[in-house]
Amino acid sequence: MSQNIYDSIGFFESYSKYPRMEKGLAGASEWPLLETMLPSSLVSKTVLDLGCGDGWFSRWALDQGAKAVCAMDVSQNMLSRARALSPPDRYPAITFRQVDMETLEGQDGGLDPEANDVAFSGLALHYLVNLEAALRQVFRSLRPGGLFVFSVEHPIFTAPQRPGFQKSGAVQDWPLSSYFAEGEREVDWLGTPVRKQHRTISSYLKTLRTVGFEVVVVDEWGLNMGVEVRDLFGLRTL
Ligand SMILES: C[S@@+](CC[C@H](N)C(=O)[O-])C[C@H]1O[C@@H](n2cnc3c(N)ncnc32)[C@H](O)[C@@H]1O
Numbered sequence: 001m002s003q004n005i006y007d008s009i010g011f012f013e014s015y016s017k018y019p020r021m022e023k024g025l026a027g028a029s030e031w032p033l034l035e036t037m038l039p040s041s042l043v044s045k046t047v048l049d050l051g052c053g054d055g056w057f058s059r060w061a062l063d064q065g066a067k068a069v070c071a072m073d074v075s076q077n078m079l080s081r082a083r084a085l086s087p088p089d090r091y092p093a094i095t096f097r098q099v100d101m102e103t104l105e106g107q108d109g110g111l112d113p114e115a116n117d118v119a120f121s122g123l124a125l126h127y128l129v130n131l132e133a134a135l136r137q138v139f140r141s142l143r144p145g146g147l148f149v150f151s152v153e154h155p156i157f158t159a160p161q162r163p164g165f166q167k168s169g170a171v172q173d174w175p176l177s178s179y180f181a182e183g184e185r186e187v188d189w190l191g192t193p194v195r196k197q198h199r200t201i202s203s204y205l206k207t208l209r210t211v212g213f214e215v216v217v218v219d220e221w222g223l224n225m226g227v228e229v230r231d232l233f234g235l236r237t238l
Pocket of ligand 1: 002051074101102
């Protein structure tokens with residue numbers, strides 16, 4: 001079972017004040033770039049939203065004409081918020097499921113094979129210890145020619161063993177000496193110890209290729225280094 005930090009009340013209350021929770025799509029600063037990686041039309045497509053949070057991407061996909069969206073998250077808090085924001089009379093074709101991506105394969109035999117045209121995941125995969133197993137499931141769930149678009153926290157942020165700026169005189173440095181030491185990092189985030197998995201960019205790329213994806217586009221988004229940097233991937237099944 002994953003850490004499921006979003007189900008700890010204090011953390012969830014603080015996280016709920018983040019712009020992406022208050023404004024949805026308009027508050028997700030990486031969205032304009034991610035949108036360019038998605039198909040130009042979602043009409044009649046079947047879509048998977050992994051680590052859906054409050055479901056803003058799922059609602060957007062349905063508004064774009066998707067036939068059905070399956071939205072999954074491990075957090076009951078997030079799913080309750082997502083359901084409240086997606087009333088069935090307005091969003092009848094979104095199905096919300098409580099799923100731990102860490103153990104996708106073991107749950108009901110895994111994701112249905114070749115059931116989706118598009119898979120999406122926003123800032124969730126860097127929590128997974130067994131990323132390869134989850135990606136295998138995503139790959140298997142896509143039809144030939146399907147697309148997987150996702151964002152993760154940029155590895156330069158997860159790299160330090162003790163995340164935080166180091167002051168050297170008037171300059172502040174972000175330590176990257178442990179960039180190549182992959183593995184778990186514990187970060188104090190909103191007053192809570194949060195576990196994330198650090199991987200190098202090449203490690204993400206290798207794992208994606210190992211499970212069968214063709215990497216179409218990789219991009220980095222950032223306002224500036226002190227604020228937010230994301231890695232964004234657009235992938236295609238063959
Ligand atoms: C930073 S939030 C992003 C939510 C949303 N995708 C967005 O872009 O705003 C990360 C989400 O991933 C979910 N998550 C983390 N680990 C997960 C896991 N093992 N299985 C399913 N969901 C997970 C969290 O519960 C949370 O809703």
